[in-house]
Amino acid sequence: MSKLHHEMHPVSLLPMQAARRKEALRKMLRHWQLYLVILLPISYLIIFKYVPMAGIMIAFKDYNVVKGIWGSSWVGLKYFHQFFESPNFWLYMKNTLGISLYGLLVGFPAPIILALALNEVRNGLFKKSVQLVSYAPYFISTVIMVSIIVVNLTPNVGMVSKLFQMLGVENTNFMGIPSLFKSIYVWSDVWQHTGYGAIIYIAALAGVNPELYEAAKVDGASRIQKIINVDIPSLIPVSVILLILNLGNLMKLGFEKIYLMQNPLNLATSEVISTYVYKVGLLGSSFSFSAAIGVFNSVINLVLLVVVNFIARKLSNNSLW
Amino acid sequence: MARTVSIRESGGDRLFMVLVYAFLTFVLLVVLLPLLYIVSSSFSSPQAVVSGKVWLFPVQFTLDGYKAVFNNPQIGSGFLNSLFYTVVGTLINVVLTVMLAYPLARKTFHGRNIFMVLLVITMMFEGGLIPYYLVVKELNLLDTRWAMILPGALAVFQVIIARTFFQSTIPDELSEAADLDGCSDIRFIFSIVLPLSKPILAVMTLMYAVGHWNAYFDALIFLRSPDLFPLQIVLRNVLILNTIDASMVANANQMLAQQGLKDLLKYSLIVIASGPVLIIYPFVQKYFVKGVMIGSLKG
Known part of the structure; x- marks a missing residue:
């Protein structure tokens, strides 16, 4: 901070701290309106972000609505133990990580492949149509998205289920088969998000230095060689960053879509930590137990983010910080 | 090439x-x-x-499916509620985002690093569902329209994007010159910053508006009264939970016809509910693409 000061106001070079502080105060007073402007959004952050962070303490207390957060008694790690020892702990962990990793494995390369393919095609009506159509599902709401899945998979009626039937797959209620839940979730996500996810890679490809293509041409490289030696290396920085962010969110598996896709038949594979937190916490009113699960989840996420970022920095020099 | x-x-x-x-x-x-x-x-x-x-x-x-949709009072009220949440919510979102992002983009704003840290921390840690719910409850916002607007009044990610935009388009010299001429900071925001920032304001408005229109989670946890439900909750009840009461279907006399119409209603409802966004989308597509680009500058 002080370094910045010196550069801008040579007058305050005097090594007296008091003078410096006075100068800072003068500047703050001069721009008092900016503090007024920032007051409202900062209050928002404090009320809706920081107060809930402090509210984490109920995970270590026996929260009682009558006594309130402060009046409730401390119980230490009681609710954490209760969660770890519950018979379904490993099942929910397995479901959460299973869906996340499967989603990452398929959903991460998909937009890269689409961007590489689009980059090969000349600008024109065909390319524009593919882009327009493939971005569109991103704007469909989760509720509508799940309805589209359900409707298309309705036995004998839905288009996708009829197609599978033509391919010789037995005609069944796909949404009710536990072993299919992960695939339906992940592939419908690919359907919805691949196009939009490709935008960032298309932008990165558009920024590739044309001289590299010229050089590849001179060397007689085929299109595939050009993709492997020019296009893919140019996508590495942005994909590493996105991979870090995705891995850091492994446990943050979205509540909205899974909750809507659940039905009594598929619960064995579709119950994940976020839906469980909602059910025991808000529907079952076990606030402390549910908050403890939430805390556990956030801690794992944070650790993952830090570890993955560290590894990425060591291996590739691309990292978030 | x-x-x-x-x-x-x-x-x-x-x-x-x-x-x-x-x-x-x-x-x-x-x-x-x-x-x-x-x-x-x-x-x-x-x-x-x-x-x-x-x-x-x-x-x-x-067109029976569409007739059934338009005859349904719940869907109409859900539509109006969603319109309200989207318009008011987006307005508050954009105003607050600019109010936070602009000072953070100013080099001469003393203490901006502290505020920036305050902002970034919220991206890494969060209280989780239960404390979030309890805060809204303590503020007596449960089951009010405000519960749909205030808890999500600001998206940290949008602030970062807007800040990046301000930093790259509004040179420091400009605010310093205005300062020397005796232009106050607030006046500078209104007469210089906002007119120069139309592209980012458009992107932000679109992103926030789509978010509000498509959201159902906050309504699910905060709202109980059906007359406050946004369209997405009504859709969930009809499309996914299959709870269609008799009033939903015009001729409730024959069970079989009712069942058929009930199924048909789903298809027309999907079309009507996602139609507006998908029809407007090709015209504003380039703004969304721009939004992703500006966002990626940060990464």
């Missing part, structure tokens, strides 16, 4: 391009067909849909 030399393309390259076009055509069809099927079903008779006759074109054309 390299692809201008297509005359000299080798056989291998030509085969590769055939595969690329085939792949992209496949993508196009895979995205388009399930949507087309729903649109066609919504215009077909319930019997044709249930017996699996509908593929890509309507069979026994009818």
Whole structure:
């Protein structure tokens, strides 16, 4: 901070701290309106972000609505133990990580492949149509998205289920088969998000230095060689960053879509930590137990983010910080 | 670029391009067909849909499904509620985002690093569902319209994008010059910053508005009264939970007809609910693309 000061106001070079502080105060007073402007959004952050962070303490207390957060008694790690020892702990962990990793494995390369393919095609009506159509599902709401899945998979009626039937797959209620839940979730996500996810890679490809293509041409490289030696290396920085962010969110598996896709038949594979937190916490009113699960989840996420970022920095020099 | 030399393309390259076009055509069809099927079903008779006759074109054309949707009071009120939450919510979002992002973009704003840290911390840690719910409860916002607007009044990610934009488009010299001329900071925001920031304001408005229109989670946890429900909750009840009361269907006399209409209603409802966004989207597509680009500058 002080370094910045010196550069801008040579007058305050005097090594007296008091003078410096006075100068800072003068500047703050001069721009008092900016503090007024920032007051409202900062209050928002404090009320809706920081107060809930402090509210984490109920995970270590026996929260009682009558006594309130402060009046409730401390119980230490009681609710954490209760969660770890519950018979379904490993099942929910397995479901959460299973869906996340499967989603990452398929959903991460998909937009890269689409961007590489689009980059090969000349600008024109065909390319524009593919882009327009493939971005569109991103704007469909989760509720509508799940309805589209359900409707298309309705036995004998839905288009996708009829197609599978033509391919010789037995005609069944796909949404009710536990072993299919992960695939339906992940592939419908690919359907919805691949196009939009490709935008960032298309932008990165558009920024590739044309001289590299010229050089590849001179060397007689085929299109595939050009993709492997020019296009893919140019996508590495942005994909590493996105991979870090995705891995850091492994446990943050979205509540909205899974909750809507659940039905009594598929619960064995579709119950994940976020839906469980909602059910025991808000529907079952076990606030402390549910908050403890939430805390556990956030801690794992944070650790993952830090570890993955560290590894990425060591291996590739691309990292978030 | 390299692809201008297509005359000299080798056989291998030509085969590769055939595969690329085939792949992209496949993508196009895979995205388009399930949507087309729903649109066609919504215009077909319930019997044709249930017996699996509908593929890509309507069979026994009818508008009964749409009539049922428009006769339904819940859907109308959900639509109006969503409109309210979207307009008011987006307005508050954009105002607050600018109020936070602009000072953070100013080098002369003393203490901006502290505020920046305050902001970034919220991206890494969060209280989780239960404390979030309890805060809204303590503020007596449960089951009020404000519960749909205040808890999500600001998206940290949008602030970062807007800040990046301000930093790169509004030079420090400009605010310093205005400062010397005796222009106050607030006046500077209104007469210089906002007019120069129309592209980012457009992107932000679109992103926030789509978010509000499509959201259902906050309504699910905060709202109890049906007359406050946004469209997405009404849709969930009709489309996913299948709870259609008798008033939803025009002629409730015959059970069979009712059942058929109930199924048909789903298709027309999907079309009506996602229609507005998908029709407007091609016209504003470039703004969304721009939003992703500005966002990626940060990464």
